[in-house]
Amino acid sequence: MKIVRYQDVGSDAPAYGIVEGETVFAGEGDLFAGLTKGAEIGPLSSLQLLAPIVPGKVIAIGMNYLKHVTELDPNREVPKEPVVFMKPQSAITGPDTAIELAYPENNIDYEAELVVVIGKQAHRVKEADALDYVLGYTGGNDVSDRVQQMGGIQWIRGKGYNTYLPLGPAIVTDLDPGNIDVQSRLNGEVRQSDNTSGLIFSVPFLIEFLSDVMTLDPGDIIMTGTPHGVGAMKDGDVIEIEIGGVGVLRNTVRNRD
Numbered sequence: 001m002k003i004v005r006y007q008d009v010g011s012d013a014p015a016y017g018i019v020e021g022e023t024v025f026a027g028e029g030d031l032f033a034g035l036t037k038g039a040e041i042g043p044l045s046s047l048q049l050l051a052p053i054v055p056g057k058v059i060a061i062g063m064n065y066l067k068h069v070t071e072l073d074p075n076r077e078v079p080k081e082p083v084v085f086m087k088p089q090s091a092i093t094g095p096d097t098a099i100e101l102a103y104p105e106n107n108i109d110y111e112a113e114l115v116v117v118i119g120k121q122a123h124r125v126k127e128a129d130a131l132d133y134v135l136g137y138t139g140g141n142d143v144s145d146r147v148q149q150m151g152g153i154q155w156i157r158g159k160g161y162n163t164y165l166p167l168g169p170a171i172v173t174d175l176d177p178g179n180i181d182v183q184s185r186l187n188g189e190v191r192q193s194d195n196t197s198g199l200i201f202s203v204p205f206l207i208e209f210l211s212d213v214m215t216l217d218p219g220d221i222i223m224t225g226t227p228h229g230v231g232a233m234k235d236g237d238v239i240e241i242e243i244g245g246v247g248v249l250r251n252t253v254r255n256r257d
Contacts, residue, residue: 002246003027003035003136003171006047014050017041019170032119032135032218051094051167052138053117057220058087058165059210060142062155064200064225071228072146082201082209085155087142087223091165095249099143100256101235102161110233111142111226112184112192112241116203117171122216130207133216136173137180139243140223141166141251143233167221169247177203181244182227187237194227201225 001018008015016027018037024047026038041047062083063069069076093099101108119135142159143166149158159165177196184192201209206222216222233239237253 001035001136001173003031003052003173004044004047004169005050005052007050017047019044049095049169051092052169052171053167053219053221054092055089055117055219055221056217057214058089058091058223059220060085060087060159060223061201061206061225065194065198065227066200067228068226068230071230078200082206084210084213085159087156087165088160090162091160093163093166093251095166095168096251097166098163098252098254099141099166099233099239100161100163100254101233102256103145103147104235104255106145106147107232109144109146109230110184110186110191110239110241111144111230112182112243113140113142113223113226114177114180114182114196114243115140115167116177116207116222116224118216118218118220118222120218122207122211125208125211127204127208130204130211131177133207133211134177134203135218136171137175137177137243137246138167138171138221139169139241139246139249140221141184141239141241141249142223142226144230166241166249166251168249172246175245177224181242183242184229185240185242186231186233191231192227192229196224198227199224
């Protein structure tokens, strides 16, 4: 099932829809208990899509593709366990919105990532059972100010500004997280291209590891790391993140007012 969240015309409340082909139908029921297909809403292209989820927790994994480990620092060692950090909910934005560069004189990079959406409460789950706790998968862009990220012990400042976490365009429930293509394109040029088969720490392993540290609640998300090929964005650019089976997350880039 492919699920989108959109701004319902004539209502202040966002709504969920189920996508079939290029048509969206009303998603009736609860996102986590199970949506059913309702009345036809209209063409997907006619809707203003929002970030498909507003998570309680945004948990991110760094350096989870081998080639990315050393592309920013050739002396970095391959991590022996997941590198975990968090991003604020306020950083989230949706498809076809602007990423606003807070300090455009700095090197501010795109990072294409597969994002896991948790579907039911998970606490100390085993790797073999981990995917039973997943609602589905979406795309994300872990926008990162490298000057601020590398200038401190913690990464949250360089990755936490408003709009530094585009998500979307949809949540897809029936993908194999071990075999998903991840790509970024800057102004139409491919910059990153890899497959989640290359993750150092797999999605099931991450869920076991993280759920031993903290309870994962429905709607929480796990950003699984970015492949090599990251690079800087500037005012006027267009960045596209494409996740196989999910679709294209497109955002323009501009300097913050």
